[in-house]
Amino acid sequence: MPKKGDRSFFEDVWQVVRLIPPGRVTSYGAIGRYLGAASSARMVGWALISHETMTPSVPGHRVVNRSGLLSARHHYKPPDRMQELLEAEGIEVKEDQVVKFRELFWDPTLELL
């Protein structure tokens, strides 16, 4: 993870994640593609690992994998925190999966651009 204040691919990821509208979700690949798909989608996830240590807090819970699965669930302090945050925004989560993921999907290259 980069030092604080160091501009890099990670900061761009955080920036995009902050732009995700409430009640919407996106995927790592979509963010990576919006940033030019420089690195593989794994790097996007790596960037979000330290999201909690930086300010303001990035709503990383709105980012899930391509299947809509909450793969990040295991990474949160209380693993259930991620699901709670999603449900708090009106996003239905069943079996660690985002319900109607296709409808809630938010593509930065399509919407933000």
Added chain:
DNA sequence: CGATTGACGTACG
């Protein structure tokens, strides 16, 4: 410095 791992994605069958 080489091997392993990981918040992923695409290709195949």
Added chain:
DNA sequence: TCGTACGCCAATC
């Protein structure tokens, strides 16, 4: 539609 195989790139061991 689902499970398996492989590729990616950086960090960690």
